[in-house]
Amino acid sequence: MIENLLSWTQYLPALSKGVGVALSMTGIVIVLGYLLGLILAYASVSKLQVIKIVALVIVEVGRGVPLLVLLYIVYQGLPQLQLTPTAFASAVIAFTWSAGAYSAEVIRTSIDAVPNGQSEAAIAVGMNRLDSFRFIIAPQAIRVGIPPLMNIAIQFFQFTSLAYVITVPEIMQAAYFQATVTFDYFSVFLAAAFLYAVITIPATMLVSRLERHLAKHL
Amino acid sequence: MNHPVNNTEESAPMFLRASGITKKYKEHRAVDNVTLEIDQGEVVSIIGPSGAGKSTFLRCINFLEMPTEGTVSIGKESVAVRTDSRLPSRAELAAIRRSVGMVFQSFNLFPHLTALRNISLAQERVLGRSGEEADEKSYQLLKRVGLDKKATAYPGQCSGGQQQRIAIARALALDPLVMLFDEPTSALDPEVGAEVLAVMRELADEGMTAIVVTHEMSFARDVSDRMVVMVDGSVVEEGDPHAIMSAPSHERTRQFLSAVVGR
Numbered sequence: 001m002i003e004n005l006l007s008w009t010q011y012l013p014a015l016s017k018g019v020g021v022a023l024s025m026t027g028i029v030i031v032l033g034y035l036l037g038l039i040l041a042y043a044s045v046s047k048l049q050v051i052k053i054v055a056l057v058i059v060e061v062g063r064g065v066p067l068l069v070l071l072y073i074v075y076q077g078l079p080q081l082q083l084t085p086t087a088f089a090s091a092v093i094a095f096t097w098s099a100g101a102y103s104a105e106v107i108r109t110s111i112d113a114v115p116n117g118q119s120e121a122a123i124a125v126g127m128n129r130l131d132s133f134r135f136i137i138a139p140q141a142i143r144v145g146i147p148p149l150m151n152i153a154i155q156f157f158q159f160t161s162l163a164y165v166i167t168v169p170e171i172m173q174a175a176y177f178q179a180t181v182t183f184d185y186f187s188v189f190l191a192a193a194f195l196y197a198v199i200t201i202p203a204t205m206l207v208s209r210l211e212r213h214l215a216k217h218l
Numbered sequence: 219m220n221h222p223v224n225n226t227e228e229s230a231p232m233f234l235r236a237s238g239i240t241k242k243y244k245e246h247r248a249v250d251n252v253t254l255e256i257d258q259g260e261v262v263s264i265i266g267p268s269g270a271g272k273s274t275f276l277r278c279i280n281f282l283e284m285p286t287e288g289t290v291s292i293g294k295e296s297v298a299v300r301t302d303s304r305l306p307s308r309a310e311l312a313a314i315r316r317s318v319g320m321v322f323q324s325f326n327l328f329p330h331l332t333a334l335r336n337i338s339l340a341q342e343r344v345l346g347r348s349g350e351e352a353d354e355k356s357y358q359l360l361k362r363v364g365l366d367k368k369a370t371a372y373p374g375q376c377s378g379g380q381q382q383r384i385a386i387a388r389a390l391a392l393d394p395l396v397m398l399f400d401e402p403t404s405a406l407d408p409e410v411g412a413e414v415l416a417v418m419r420e421l422a423d424e425g426m427t428a429i430v431v432t433h434e435m436s437f438a439r440d441v442s443d444r445m446v447v448m449v450d451g452s453v454v455e456e457g458d459p460h461a462i463m464s465a466p467s468h469e470r471t472r473q474f475l476s477a478v479v480g481r
Binding site: 118121122126128140217 | 280282308312315316318319320322324326327328329330339340343344372373374388389391392
């Protein structure tokens, strides 16, 4: 019985090859996504209308269009424009777009979340705008924004499973391959679920702890 | 408090002069051509019904609110604003703000910094004092408001009254020529408010120049040298606090006083 209950674990070694791909993809997407998010957040409050509108369009498309559709647009659509990114690169581009859009919103709302009285107090003690941002607004916005930004990272680790549809050799692709050979769908996908959960659940717990720690002096 | 600039006898007739201050929101005149002069060491309280423009006027003095029109002179600094035609430069604004300390109704302490850092930061960034020098001064100021024991505490670990006293210390740290108090006790229980008022009273006795927007009538009567009554954006009465409170000459002052006194 015990043997049966744990039979799914036999698939873990085969699937774990995909974990490295999923994690490295997440890493790249998150670094690029945060950077894009910073740029978009800054651009979306630009005084130049053109920049502002372009930034808003990128953000709204990134948040409004399903990730799967973005994935297909990049992977299947770009080759028509004589651009042929690899499957991995296509996934990175599509995910970065989406992650950047969500990060931009988090960054913008985190800055907005700092009460107006804070910048007023900074101005009243004679600080210039740069100092006020650097010493008063940004530190508080960061404390507000870090947990949701980390949740975006966790989310996009899960989203890497979508890259399977464009043949990226991540966890789901490995699982699907195993399943078509063994027909042991339940166990194989259970093993896949386990691999995702074993990473996301501790990560989520870590974020909650961090959140409490950061909120201590807000 | 030492006033670095103004001990020398110059031809500066008035210490602070805010003249012809008007603040319009669309067609509504929140502050309508208000002029206020204050001498060194003087404490002026501004009273009046809510919505009278008292706070808006106060916030125009250090340009937290950009007046639609008017001129503010403090010490040697003078900044004029005229509708649409002239906005003050950053340097002018900085100069005015450096000479004015402000205490807010909601304290607005920096929650991520300790009490000491709250007071030291601007000294370092604005006045260029060294960290050590700033901390020493901050500690002295905390002592002065009776909170030296709270130096390493964060605002969230302090009561409302303590936070407001720290905020007063923060405002004093730049050696301002004038202190502006914007209803400093309105967010506090009366009992806690009393400890803040006590600190303000001491500072006034030591020669602080201040403009206080307040609903604390007994404080306004006992501590201020002069009282200004604002109604609907204008000054309707001005003079000796005792005289105004015992025999108000304006009908609106009478109405207001009968509503707030003896409550």
